[in-house]
Amino acid sequence: MAEGDTILRAKNRLADALVGQRIAVSAPNPRGRAAGIERLDGLTLDRIDAHGKHLTFYFGDLVLHSHLGMSGGWHVYPRGARWRRSRSSAWAVLTGDRADAVQFGGPTLRLLRASRVAIDPQLTRLGPDILAPDFDVDRILALFRAADQSRTLGDALLDQRLTAGIGNIFKSEACFAARIDPWHPLSEVSDEDLRLVLEAAREQMLSAVRLGDRHRFRIYKHRGPCSRCRGTVHHRGQGDANRTTWWCERCQV
Numbered sequence: 001m002a003e004g005d006t007i008l009r010a011k012n013r014l015a016d017a018l019v020g021q022r023i024a025v026s027a028p029n030p031r032g033r034a035a036g037i038e039r040l041d042g043l044t045l046d047r048i049d050a051h052g053k054h055l056t057f058y059f060g061d062l063v064l065h066s067h068l069g070m071s072g073g074w075h076v077y078p079r080g081a082r083w084r085r086s087r088s089s090a091w092a093v094l095t096g097d098r099a100d101a102v103q104f105g106g107p108t109l110r111l112l113r114a115s116r117v118a119i120d121p122q123l124t125r126l127g128p129d130i131l132a133p134d135f136d137v138d139r140i141l142a143l144f145r146a147a148d149q150s151r152t153l154g155d156a157l158l159d160q161r162l163t164a165g166i167g168n169i170f171k172s173e174a175c176f177a178a179r180i181d182p183w184h185p186l187s188e189v190s191d192e193d194l195r196l197v198l199e200a201a202r203e204q205m206l207s208a209v210r211l212g213d214r215h216r217f218r219i220y221k222h223r224g225p226c227s228r229c230r231g232t233v234h235h236r237g238q239g240d241a242n243r244t245t246w247w248c249e250r251c252q253v
């Protein structure tokens, strides 16, 4: 699952490869053709924005909106290089002067008018991006406090309407770094502890943006005793979507 850090890295790679260029756009897979993305062919890509797990590509008055979900991915290849997946599975191919950028799969690929972005239901319901340069922990804290306080912390961290970008990995990593039990209902988590968890999520994700595959997870899919206190590490499905949470029973309280 692509979380906010993966999306921000993808955005940086895509922007380096394509922004400011006239882009040839094709849709080998019918899913991309159904979205009408070939209307972008020959237009100049002005900029790319990342918000949580969403990417928006601005081509003048038209915007390509992409969300990768559990299985999608953006790949960037030097032009003419061999792709790691088949051409027929490519939903969108954006070809610039030197590179091909290819979206394979994902739940969302669609076109909208730039003037609609600010009122689009899918985009406007997102909370503040956990990785935004203007990150304001108290603004996010206020949204958590306005939510149902019987929800558990680990479940609420995944709610993209409260803060956008945290996924299943960094939900667990943030609670571990802040030493807080992800099973507490929000009503039992103090403002101070909520700030610690949110700041830990941002810090861990920024490290992953910098380090990529070299960033080490400390609790997610951890086998054996806790690396911090040698306590027992558990994992169990949490929340309505039953997404697996990893935590240490001893040092997260």
Ligand SMILES: [Zn+2]
Pocket: 226, 227, 228, 229, 230, 231, 248, 249, 250, 251, 252
């Ligand atoms: Zn521990």
